[in-house]
Amino acid sequence: MITWFNRWPETQARLARWALLIAWLGLIVLLLKPELGPGYRSSVCLESTICRPGIANDIFWNIGLPLVILAVLVSHELWRRICPLSFVSQLFRALGWQRTVLNRAGKPQVAAISESSWLARHHIQLQWSLLIAGLSLRLLIVNSNGPILALLFAASLLAALISGWAYGxxxxxxxxxxxxxxxQVLSGPRSLLSSQAHLGGGSxxxxxxxxxxxxxxxxxxxxxxxxKPCFDIDAERTYWQSLSGQRGMAWAWYSYPGLILAFFLLIRSYAPAEGSGIDYLKSNLFTYDGRLAAMAWQSLLPAGWPQLPRLLAVPALLSAGGVVSERLFHQIEQLQRHKLNSATSPELAKERAIHRTRLLTTFTAINTYFFFKGNLLDSGTTLLSLELNLVIVAISSVWLYRNWDRDRGLYERESTSTSLRRRLAKLGPDLQPLLAGRQLDDLSPGEVFVLANALPVQETSQRRSIYLDVLRDLISQGRLDRTASLKALIDLRTSLGLDDADHQSALEILTSEDTRITSLSANDLAxxxxCRNAAAQEIEDLLLLSGSTVLHLDRLDAHGRGRLNRILIESGLDDDSWAQLLSDFGPRSQFGERQLSQRLQLVNQAMAHRDSLAELSRRLPLAAPLVLSLDRQIARFLPDLVALIRSGLTAPGEQRPDEACLALLRSLSPNVLAFLAAEDDTTTAINTWLDGAIVSPLQLPSLPEAAEILEGLWLDTDPSVSLWALMVLRQLDAPRAERLTKAHRTGLPTSSMLTSFLQGEQLASREILTLIADQPLIQRFEPGALLELHRLC
Ligand code: SF4
Structure with missing residues (x-):
């Protein structure tokens, strides 16, 4: 049995898609030419005089659509992998004939819907309006009219085809x-048999x-x-993000049960007076009813009431059903929020109330649908209908139970544990003693955190390296927002025995690797x-085909060059990302070299900052404690740098890094080396490399302006450092310091002292601190320690 449909081989899924498409095209033919079909008609037509010929409407509305709904309920990924419309929309991509536009660099790339476009911002409203329009059309004519249903199908196929050509x-x-x-409504956070993308799984x-x-x-x-985010990649992530901020989704979700109820009640309103004893809806008679077109102009209300043609009444009543339902579930949400408020924080109560109300909405919608729909295969058999209803109640109840206590925090913790598990796996045999015979994959997310906690205490650099990799993984996948990451990863830091400053260093390393992490949103980074991963997999495939493991651009034949060019056009990658990707596949992968050069640049920059403040401290001794903070920061970068240097020393006889590295290491302040004392491995390596080496002095780039550095320190994770930087800046450039206080420290911790300082409270001991700051002993203290002294003053 296929448990996770994402693992279903694509070759078989393709066959299923073809089969469904052919069946659908056959159905269209049958809608247009009912005489080609078998003589079958619902048995109810033997008793009714309103039937028109053809069974295709019956097949589609009473078997096809309920099966699709059931498939989505059980596993959204199953349906989304075999949907024939989706398949048709991909035809031009498969043929390589998609529309291209020129990107900013003037190179062609497959066109994409811009996130700021009207369609991207309002697509849920558009799609929901189309759904209501479609339901209205069904009621008015399409339920039983073959040619018009065929026309709608043809229009949908054409729309899918054109949109697949026009956009990627x-x-x-x-x-x-x-x-x-x-x-999305039917799946909720996760459907019953869907895989959980955030838990990894090797694919x-x-x-x-x-x-x-x-x-x-x-x-x-x-x-x-x-x-971004994509329902096809990780439905649960899309779900949590949609709880707030996805325009139109809240309305669509809560209105769904009302739309379904109104829809079936309106179908019943078409039941002929003469057919007493026949259930117009459950007997499927409505899909054979030949009177629909004529009834569009008749009033829905009985004689004596205001005359309102169905043409107007049907869409109005359907929409009214949606509005009433939305209001009702909104009230339920408010009640839950009120109830949960006392037990948890307002934000959490709000999110949980929305989540649970959405689950209840879906549960109501699905059961309402199948309650009215009854049995799929034929009219009349009450027992079969009851059995189906019981199955649906059971499936939806299990679904409700499984999702009721989930929340975004749990999802994020599980996501983090997946990245952590992947990183811990790289420790290989070192991990075995801690696993006590178990496999890493068998551990629950909570146990993975415990395992991280059990790593040998002395290996701080290893813990920092693990933290860095997990952070990189989460940020690059868009699972974590950079500004919220400090708070979100507090559990991980606790498990690894790290502090906020380690987080800051890790973020700075990541920024040195790719500055876009500060400018792009989490979704854009994802x-x-x-795009990068997809292009990398295509290049790997190209290499497999050529039987090589290295990409030699100059040795590619015309076919290879053509394919590489197509990968670039389809991936939509910018020049930098593409060049970086190619270099990763290039001769002697330059990835390590690039990483090392990025780290050297980072440490160089940090040393330039430090020297600039050291220069300032000669005129303004109050700045001296910040120099010490920067020394500590530089010390945090070193274990990683040393590890990279080591991994680059691969040539036989190569004992030492190059001159530039040695010059940098030689220029480190003694304070940096003192901070490194706990990192014996790093200190030993540095001392060994420098021992006896003759190195020319480091040429630092021109020192940045001290005020600029102080502004940067305002965003330090340590509120004492921020406070001190602000205090120094006030001495240096008061208007600039004033402006700085307006910049929020979003997502960063604060302290009562910083808050009071911002509110205008002066540090009583500032004068004392200024006086004593140039004392050699005081210069051994960082801002945190000095502010503690202030408390004592
Ligand atoms: S985001 Fe990627 S996986 Fe999702 S639908 Fe678009 S192309 Fe496909």
Whole structure:
């Protein structure tokens, strides 16, 4: 049995898609030419005089659609991998005939829906309006009219085809398909048999992510990040993000049960008076009713009431059903929020109330649908209908129970544990004694944190390296927002025995690797990572085909160059990212070299900052404690730098790093080395390399302005350092310091002393501190320690 449909081989999924598409095209033919079909009609037509010929409407509305809904309920990834409309939308991509536009660098790339476009901002409202319009059309004519239903199908196929040509990814599924928001409602955080993308699982193509088959049968991602976050990559992540901030989703979700109820009640309103004894809805008679077109102009209300043609009444009543439902569930949400407020923080209470109300909404919607729908296969058999209803109640109850206590925090903790697990796995045999015979993969997310905690205490640099890798992983995947990361990873730091300053150093290292982490949003970073991974997998496939493991651009034949060019056009990567990607596959992968040069640059920059403040402290001794803080910061970068230098010493006989590295290490302040004392390994390596080495003095770039550095320190994770930097800046440039106080320290910890200082309270001991700051003993103290002294003053 297929438990996780994301692992279902793509080659088989393709066959299923073809089969469904052919079946659908056959159904369209049957809708247009009912005489080609079998003579079957619902048995109810033997008793009714209103039937028109043809069974295709019955097949689609009473078997096809309920099965699709059931499939989504059980596993959204199953349906999204076999949906024939999605398949059609990908045809131009498979043929390589998609529309391209010129990017900022003037190079062609496949067009994409811009996040700031109207469609990206309002697609849920558009799709939900299309759904209501579609339901209205069903009631008015399409329930039983073959040619018009065929026309609608043809229009949908054409729309999918054109959107797939005009834009990359699954633009039709994400932005246009009216059923897409309903799929989100039906799945909730996770459907019953869907895999959990955030828990990893070894596959690079998660859930129903876009993919293709490589030359050796391996699955390759073809993701171009058309939607961020993407329901096909990680439905649960999309769910938590949609709780607030996805325009139109709240309304769509809560209105769904009302729409379903209104829809079925309106179907019942079409029941003929003469057919007493026949259940117009459950007997499926409505899909054979030949009177619909004529009834569109008749009043829905009985004689004696205001005359309102169904053409107007049907959409109005459907929308009214949606509005009433939305109001009702909104009230339920408020009640829950009120109840939860006393037990938890207001934000958490709000999120939990929305989450639980959404679950209740879905539960109501799905059971309402199948209660009215009854049995799928034929009219009348009450027992079968009851059995189906019981199955649906059971499935939806299990789904409700599984999701009731989930929350965003749990999801994020599990995500972090996945990155941590991946990183811990690299420790290999070193981990075995701690696992006590168990496998790393068998540990629960909580146990993975405990394992991290059990790492040998003395290996702080290893813990920092683990933290850095986990942070890199989470930020690059967009699972963590940079500004919220300090708070979000507090558990991980506790497990690894690290502090806030370690987090700051890790962030600075990541910024030195790619400055875009400070300018791009979490979703944009995730998008970049997805495009990069997809392009990397394509390049790997290209290399497999050529039987090489290294990409030699000059040795590629015309076919190889053409394919590489197509990968670039489809990936949408900018020049820098593309060049970086190619270099990773280049001769003697330059990845390590690039990383080392980034770290050297980072340490160089930190030393320039330190020297600038050291110069300032000669005129303004109050700045001296900050020099010590920067020394500590530099010391935090060193274990990682030394590890990179070591891994680069691969040539036989190569004992020492190059001159530039040695010059930098030689210029380190004695304070830095003192801070490193606990990192014996790092200190030993530095001392060994420097022992007897003749090195010319380090040439630092021109020193940055001290005021600029003080502004940077305002955003230090340590509130004492921020306070001290502000105090020094006030001495140096008061207006600038005043402006700085307006810049929020978003996501950073604060202290009562910093808050009081910002509110205008002067440090009583400032004068004393200024006086004593140039004393050699005091220069051994960092801002935190000196502010503690202030408390004593
Ligand atoms: S974001 Fe990627 S995986 Fe998701 S639909 Fe778009 S292209 Fe496919």
């Amino acid at each position: 990814g699954k633009t039709f599924c994400q932005y246009l398909c009216p059923f897409a928001p309903a799929q 690079k193509t998660t859930q129903s992510m876009c993919r293709t088959v490589g030359t050796q049968g391996q699955e390759i991602s073809t993701c171009v990040a058309c939607s 998008g970049l990572n997805l």
